[in-house]
Amino acid sequence: MEALADQEELLRNDAQRQQQLAGIAASLEAFRERLQHGLAKATFEQRWQLVLLLVHRVVVTGDEVEIHYVVPISLASEHVRFCPLRKDYFDHPPAWQRLKALLLG
Secondary structure (H helix, E strand, C coil): CHHHHHHHHHHHHHHHHHHHHHHHHHHHHHHHHHHHHHHHHCCHHHHHHHHHHHEEEEEEECCEEEEEECCCCCCHHHHCCCCCCCCHHHHCCHHHHHHHHHHHC
């Protein structure tokens, strides 16, 4: 009985993880669709702002450049700045308003 209970718990946890992943996948797809629609009308400046907002950090090692970026996985996370190394964005909230306008078309 104990082994069956353990197995049942594992299966429930697995099902819960599957539901979470499905929710994340749906959020990412919705973000992609909004972004694609907004980019079709975006100016170069708006596209540049989007790049700046999504790039987390750039690591340069010798001749190699590594770009770390972030993608929001929920509507709430679209309104949170990602880069912990940059503090200047606290002085420029309109950048997020421009991104929101871009995404909403």
